[in-house]
Amino acid sequence: MTIEGLNMEGMDAGILLPAFVAGLVVLLTHIPLGREVIHRGIIFIDLAIAQIAGLGVIIAFQFGGEMHGLEAQGAAICSALLGAWLIHFLEKRASEHLEAMIGICFVLAASASVLLLAHNPHGSEHIKELLVGQILWVDWQQIIPAAIVSAIVVLVWFKFKHKIGKIGFYVLFAIAITTSVQLIGVYLVFSSLIIPALAAAKLEKSKPGMAGLSATGAMIIAAIIGVSGYSLGLIVSALFDLPSGAVIVWSLLISALIIPVLVSKSIKVES
Amino acid sequence: MLIKRLKTLAASLIPLLVVLPGAAYPDSQTSLNVFACEPEWAALAKVLGEDKLTIYSATTAMQDPHHIQARPSLIAKARRADLLICSGAELEVGWLPLLLRKASNQKIQPGQKGYFMAADHVEKLDVPLTLDRSLGDVHAEGNPHIHTSPENILRVAKVLSERLLDIDEKNADFYQNNYKLFEQRWRQSIIKWQQQAEVLKDINIITHHTYWSYLNHWANMNVLATLESIAGVSPSSGHLAKVKKKMAKNQVKMIIHVAYVSERPSVWLSEQTGVPVIALPASVDFQNGQSLELWFDGIINQLVTMP
Numbered sequence: 001m002t003i004e005g006l007n008m009e010g011m012d013a014g015i016l017l018p019a020f021v022a023g024l025v026v027l028l029t030h031i032p033l034g035r036e037v038i039h040r041g042i043i044f045i046d047l048a049i050a051q052i053a054g055l056g057v058i059i060a061f062q063f064g065g066e067m068h069g070l071e072a073q074g075a076a077i078c079s080a081l082l083g084a085w086l087i088h089f090l091e092k093r094a095s096e097h098l099e100a101m102i103g104i105c106f107v108l109a110a111s112a113s114v115l116l117l118a119h120n121p122h123g124s125e126h127i128k129e130l131l132v133g134q135i136l137w138v139d140w141q142q143i144i145p146a147a148i149v150s151a152i153v154v155l156v157w158f159k160f161k162h163k164i165g166k167i168g169f170y171v172l173f174a175i176a177i178t179t180s181v182q183l184i185g186v187y188l189v190f191s192s193l194i195i196p197a198l199a200a201a202k203l204e205k206s207k208p209g210m211a212g213l214s215a216t217g218a219m220i221i222a223a224i225i226g227v228s229g230y231s232l233g234l235i236v237s238a239l240f241d242l243p244s245g246a247v248i249v250w251s252l253l254i255s256a257l258i259i260p261v262l263v264s265k266s267i268k269v270e271s
Numbered sequence: 272m273l274i275k276r277l278k279t280l281a282a283s284l285i286p287l288l289v290v291l292p293g294a295a296y297p298d299s300q301t302s303l304n305v306f307a308c309e310p311e312w313a314a315l316a317k318v319l320g321e322d323k324l325t326i327y328s329a330t331t332a333m334q335d336p337h338h339i340q341a342r343p344s345l346i347a348k349a350r351r352a353d354l355l356i357c358s359g360a361e362l363e364v365g366w367l368p369l370l371l372r373k374a375s376n377q378k379i380q381p382g383q384k385g386y387f388m389a390a391d392h393v394e395k396l397d398v399p400l401t402l403d404r405s406l407g408d409v410h411a412e413g414n415p416h417i418h419t420s421p422e423n424i425l426r427v428a429k430v431l432s433e434r435l436l437d438i439d440e441k442n443a444d445f446y447q448n449n450y451k452l453f454e455q456r457w458r459q460s461i462i463k464w465q466q467q468a469e470v471l472k473d474i475n476i477i478t479h480h481t482y483w484s485y486l487n488h489w490a491n492m493n494v495l496a497t498l499e500s501i502a503g504v505s506p507s508s509g510h511l512a513k514v515k516k517k518m519a520k521n522q523v524k525m526i527i528h529v530a531y532v533s534e535r536p537s538v539w540l541s542e543q544t545g546v547p548v549i550a551l552p553a554s555v556d557f558q559n560g561q562s563l564e565l566w567f568d569g570i571i572n573q574l575v576t577m578p
Contacts, residue, residue, distance in 0.1 A: 009344065009348075010344045010346075010347050012343070015343050118507070134369075136341035136346065136373070243342055
């Protein structure tokens with residue numbers, strides 16, 4: 001509790017730096033994937049995939065698995081991939097109602113975990129841990145493997161985007177979401193995916209020859225929004241002693257409101 | 272022009288990043304830094320150590336100590352702590368191991384002098400006879416809410432004062448003396464509370480969950496049923512029907528729940544059965560300067576003034 005105003009002791013690199021780097025790792029995959037998600041109009045896919053990953057962990061636990069370590073990771077990634085495949089299947093079958101279907105997948109997975117946990121309170125702590133990871137608790141042992149996975153995802157995405165097809169996108173997406181949700185929680189994952197991409201999409205030119213940014217330019221803007229959102233959020237959360245994840249969600253939004261205004265001015269001058 | 276604009280933007284972010292590693296904060300080494308997981312232990316440390324201690328409580332009486340949101344100050348305080356006081360018995364299992372790892376403060380790691388788990392020093396209730404996963408092994412070590420019995424507070428106070436003089440030898444006399452004073456006062460209070468609680472003996476009550484086990488045991492109240500038969504899992508309709516049946520057969524005085532949980536399940540049951548509900552504050556309002564004695568006075572008063 002700080003009554004005397006600003007709280008300087010939270011401004012400690014040892015506390016804030018791992019969280020900041022975790023944010024950068026997440027943004028690395030979420031900037032390009034977020035752009036794709038906005039393009040396809042499947043905004044809630046990450047919530048659905050994260051929930052399905054959590055459901056997988058619960059099912060593994062029900063069958064006697066341990067909730068920590070490799071088994072849980074394996075269960076999470078397998079079920080996320082299954083979820084990705086399901087959504088891909090739905091896209092082929094009923095693409096005009098895809099967003100509605102994704103929403104249904106989300107609530108079904110969420111309610112299924114409630115049912116499975118009805119007689120098992122022990123699991124509820126862990127499902128919460130999986131869905132609402134807290135960015136400040138992150139340490140380097142978690143960041144390094146996540147960074148490696150994210151680097152591979154991004155590399156595959158940019159190198160082979162046109163070869164891997166739609167299913168390839170869903171697979172990469174499932175891997176990226178499962179990795180990042182455990183680092184920073186579902187709220188921050190959703191915001192990192194959607195807010196920068198949405199703000200930048202407005203600046204991107206819709207047709208060649210029109211005023212606006214190129215695809216790369218839009219992604220750079222999205223990255224700037226993301227990085228400044230995380231920096232601002234961590235600093236504000238330290239100074240005012242507030243839960244970091246929730247503050248970053250809001251600071252991402254503030255960055256997304258301010259930065260495009262600055263950029264669009266320069267675009268106008270340029271054209 | 273655009274590139275230039277981007278560069279200025281990037282440049283404006285640099286100061287933000289530079290601030291991060293900057294700002295060191297001077298340590299106040301004159302007093303011992305105490306990090307309490309729950310306000311009851313903060314209040315106990317306060318009465319035993321007074322101004323020899325700088326005390327921080329990670330939670331308030333209106334928060335569920337099972338869950339906690341990570342704030343930067345939490346880690347900063349844990350880094351500077353000389354002594355960590357928590358309930359233990361897996362109450363803080365969801366966040367304390369993470370906090371200790373992040374704080375990387377050798378003084379308060381398990382096994383060190385600065386690591387104090389109150390529940391290790393009292394006899395625990397609700398210890399499961401068999402470890403059945405269907406009941407959740409959350410409470411494998413027994414009920415962690417040990418501070419709801421005044422006898423337990425006294426036991427913990429004794430061990431805690433010994434720990435304080437072990438860590439801070441130069442003030443040993445002070446801690447010893449303070450403990451003696453506290454023990455005297457607290458024993459007198461216990462006698463007073465016992466007299467007050469005489470009317471509570473053998474009455475039937477319903478509790479929301481097992482938070483008040485130690486208090487119920489101390490005051491010899493008979494817990495007829497718990498609304499949440501499994502901690503943390505909302506009751507099924509079958510369980511609620513059973514509770515209602517039991518309440519119809521027996522004279523039940525009140526439904527008790529801890530103030531930080533939603534009152535809805537208890538109020539619902541009260542509406543169904545006409546038995547009154549009381550919400551007891553989970554712990555000391557340490558942040559507003561309340562003492563353990565005042566908190567306990569309040570609880571006993573609330574219980575005995577029930578019509």
